[in-house]
Amino acid sequence: MTSEERFERIEHVTAGLVEERRKDREEFRALWRDTQRQLDRLTDRVDAIANHLDSFIQETAARDRETDRRFRETDERLDKLVSAMGEFIASQTRGK
Numbered sequence: 001m002t003s004e005e006r007f008e009r010i011e012h013v014t015a016g017l018v019e020e021r022r023k024d025r026e027e028f029r030a031l032w033r034d035t036q037r038q039l040d041r042l043t044d045r046v047d048a049i050a051n052h053l054d055s056f057i058q059e060t061a062a063r064d065r066e067t068d069r070r071f072r073e074t075d076e077r078l079d080k081l082v083s084a085m086g087e088f089i090a091s092q093t094r095g096k
Contacts, residue, residue, distance in 0.1 A: 001009075
């Protein structure tokens, strides 16, 4: 094999390597773009879940406050009822 043939062979191999690298770069860029799109979609989903969770927490807190208010009102009514019953029983025993 002559020097010229060797140079041609080296140029041919080098050109093949350059083409492979170009294809690899294109593939890596496509993969990167796809990964970025997936990350963007995932971020959107996480944001939506976080917003939903925030709303749920606020609604739950409001329901808890309402439940606590109703329990306090019921406790007050029960206290008044028990006191009234106690007064009634006391008045009945005094009158005998």
